[in-house]
Amino acid sequence: MLRGLWKLTWIELKIFLREPLGAIGTIVIPVLVFILVGRAIGPKLGPTANAANTFIGVGLPVLASILIAISAVLSLVTIISIYREGGILKRLRATPLRPHTILTAHVIVKLLLTAATLSLMVLAGKRYYPVGIHVRFVGFTIALLISTCSILSIGFLIASIVPTARFAQPIGAIIMYPMIAVSGLFAPIASLPPLLHAAAVIVPLTYAVSLLAGIWRGDPWSAHLGDVAALALVFFVCTALSAKVFRWE
Amino acid sequence: MHPVIQVSGVRKTYGSNVAVDEVSFEVNDGEIFGLIGPNGAGKTTTMECIEGLRTPDRGAISVLGLDPFRDVYKLQNRIGVQLQQAQLQKRIKVWEAIDLWALLYGKQATDGERLLEQLGLADKRNAWFMTLSGGQKQRLFIALALINDPEVVFLDELTTGLDPQARRAIWDLVRGIRERGKTVFLTTHLMEEAERLCDRVAIIEHGRIIDIDRPQSLVNRHCPDRSVVLASDDPHAAERFRAIPQAETVTCSGTQITIRGRGDDLVTEVIQCISENRIRVTDFRTILPNLEDVFLKLTGHSIRD
Ligand SMILES: Nc1ncnc2c1ncn2[C@@H]1O[C@H](COP(=O)(O)OP(=O)(O)OP(=O)(O)O)[C@@H](O)[C@H]1O
Ligand SMILES: [Mg+2]
Numbered sequence: 001m002l003r004g005l006w007k008l009t010w011i012e013l014k015i016f017l018r019e020p021l022g023a024i025g026t027i028v029i030p031v032l033v034f035i036l037v038g039r040a041i042g043p044k045l046g047p048t049a050n051a052a053n054t055f056i057g058v059g060l061p062v063l064a065s066i067l068i069a070i071s072a073v074l075s076l077v078t079i080i081s082i083y084r085e086g087g088i089l090k091r092l093r094a095t096p097l098r099p100h101t102i103l104t105a106h107v108i109v110k111l112l113l114t115a116a117t118l119s120l121m122v123l124a125g126k127r128y129y130p131v132g133i134h135v136r137f138v139g140f141t142i143a144l145l146i147s148t149c150s151i152l153s154i155g156f157l158i159a160s161i162v163p164t165a166r167f168a169q170p171i172g173a174i175i176m177y178p179m180i181a182v183s184g185l186f187a188p189i190a191s192l193p194p195l196l197h198a199a200a201v202i203v204p205l206t207y208a209v210s211l212l213a214g215i216w217r218g219d220p221w222s223a224h225l226g227d228v229a230a231l232a233l234v235f236f237v238c239t240a241l242s243a244k245v246f247r248w249e
Numbered sequence: 250m251h252p253v254i255q256v257s258g259v260r261k262t263y264g265s266n267v268a269v270d271e272v273s274f275e276v277n278d279g280e281i282f283g284l285i286g287p288n289g290a291g292k293t294t295t296m297e298c299i300e301g302l303r304t305p306d307r308g309a310i311s312v313l314g315l316d317p318f319r320d321v322y323k324l325q326n327r328i329g330v331q332l333q334q335a336q337l338q339k340r341i342k343v344w345e346a347i348d349l350w351a352l353l354y355g356k357q358a359t360d361g362e363r364l365l366e367q368l369g370l371a372d373k374r375n376a377w378f379m380t381l382s383g384g385q386k387q388r389l390f391i392a393l394a395l396i397n398d399p400e401v402v403f404l405d406e407l408t409t410g411l412d413p414q415a416r417r418a419i420w421d422l423v424r425g426i427r428e429r430g431k432t433v434f435l436t437t438h439l440m441e442e443a444e445r446l447c448d449r450v451a452i453i454e455h456g457r458i459i460d461i462d463r464p465q466s467l468v469n470r471h472c473p474d475r476s477v478v479l480a481s482d483d484p485h486a487a488e489r490f491r492a493i494p495q496a497e498t499v500t501c502s503g504t505q506i507t508i509r510g511r512g513d514d515l516v517t518e519v520i521q522c523i524s525e526n527r528i529r530v531t532d533f534r535t536i537l538p539n540l541e542d543v544f545l546k547l548t549g550h551s552i553r554d
Pocket of ligand 1: 267287289290291292293294295333
């Protein structure tokens, strides 16, 4: 069914790009925001600030990546619930297509868009970002793919459970965005009060942030095997759970 | 003729609502089999259990020798399905859907193009799904159900929302499927459709099958009444008609005479009576019961109520 997967992926990609604001909303706007925010607060930090340790040097690129990943997840959750509500999933199921082929096609579309956004961000960043971006592009892309897959699996779980398409986006947002707060992006996890600290340990985003920030900074992969393992665990648990509770109609 | 679909003792409940109960029937190879019944009777539930899209609580189903639950993918390859309620991606183009479906079943998309032609969708091949009219969507779904040249085709409310012309085109298409030796399982609200199209029909109400047979046999069995309405100014006509053994009642109003009776012979008898007695007749028509009347008789209400 590999041919079916490629065809479906290609069609879904075209369909997505046909949507009003489809490409602009997912690719252009995040990149613009990233550049503009960087330029707005970059100069205030002064030229002497050590780029590798500032928010502008590491935090903002990682935050932007995470936001891109989350918006991919929310969009996936919404699409799946719209497809379910409209009977599209059901119609696709009444073919030799396997269920996981349908879902995989959507994941690939999201990953492609995420990769496109990221490339654009790095390219534009090289030229317009206040702090020079000398990132290991391949390494960071892999780190982001791992993080996105893991976050997407949380999205699958949400998509499997949300009752209607109308609630999909808000419920997804309520679950995803607060994770950013405790993920260590804005305050070091060690400095959080005990309760939030505990939350940070549970929240998968923490590991994504740690991995992305590390790779962006130039850490070796061996320093982040724990993060990768945690993200993989999240991925397998969520995928298995959502396969159990997934509703087609 | 051996059965392609065998259903026995199927029951399906949604919570405390029993949608289908004790449903058993067989569909033979190469026939057009219709399931008719009012809204909520359990037609879609029955059909989707057979297609492997829903799991019955009880009972056994076999399609082409396969178990729709265990062998669902093998089965999907050999059947074609048109669902009563379905959508495609809003912005998928007609040809893209045809192309995708053709590829999924390992067929040539050119067959799809021919189907689009037959279904009057050729000029819509570049249109987005969301821009199609209701009837055009329906026709696209029928094309998708036929694209793999399936051995058994399932059509749930196949002509809902279609204009008479499109309806006829689809009837022809369905008859064409039968001519190629394939089997068709359909549901419909339209008694005319069932009567014209189906070799056999099952009448279902409140989740139970009331009767199964050829449409004409159902009519003969449940509604043997026939009426002949004629106009004649012969003053002795009514009297002569009363002498016919099959005539149960003969009523006159003005020059119009209505003869009611039972059995297929009534009409012949009336004609013979007219010719033997040289009765001058200025109008003559027969009123024969149809499936609609059978339905009314069996369920106590019309299918549209
Ligand atoms: N997914 C579902 N969840 C709960 N109840 C359902 C579901 N599908 C059908 N039902 C119920 O089962 C019964 C049979 O429904 P079904 O759709 O099989 O009827 P139908 O004969 O196809 O009707 P129609 O002519 O309106 O299409 C109805 O009472 C309906 O309310
Ligand atoms: Mg129905």
